[in-house]
Amino acid sequence: MGLRFFVDQCVPSSISQILHDADYKVLLLRDYIAIDSPDNVVIAKAQQLDAILVSLNGDFADIVSYPPANYRGIGRIAMRPYDGVKRINSRSHSPISKRDRLPSSSNNRFLRRC
Template sequence: MSLRFFIDQCVPNSIIQTLHDAGHEVLVLGDYIPIESPDIAVIAKAQELHAILVSLNGDFADIVTYPPSAYQGIISIQLRNHPEIIAQLMARLTEYLSLHDSGEYYRGKLLIVEVYRIRVRE
């Protein structure tokens, strides 16, 4: 089953392409709102589009500011200025997505994607 993702402006094209190649619907921020939009507008647009937000922006991993229960789903990719780990991160994420292929699964969850693990916060 295909998932629907709303991709923040900070996400590299290689991540976008990997999600697309895995058969998911990928909606890119710049096609919907200005790229300099504030975080609250970004997550609101993801909600409006019924999409899981994918971002490198660490602000979205703050469960106090963005409590997962209030959103369709948030995936925070922990790249930390190391583009050489994108392939490893995406291998881990695409494997996880294939095991959990229902959009409903992600509702109310924050996934923090790291090279060696994916942490799920609710």
């Protein structure tokens, strides 16, 4: 089985689309649980689905509360404030809207089980 990503409702749709276009299985939180579910329910559902959680929620970057060895993976994405510059999706070379802008790779944290 390939990688599966459980994407929460705050992650821009452009990120879900990039994962989908790269032939990964993308599971949207809103299709499985209520969008206002507490963190413990979100991470439990990601585990149940055997998926890597992708979220903007900074709580998931806390490796004391969420030790990487206990999870398939947690991708916490940090978005920089919009700087007025259009970014280009390198896959499609199409402009990305302000709402769906891409994060800076230096701001991404990916915690994975070994």
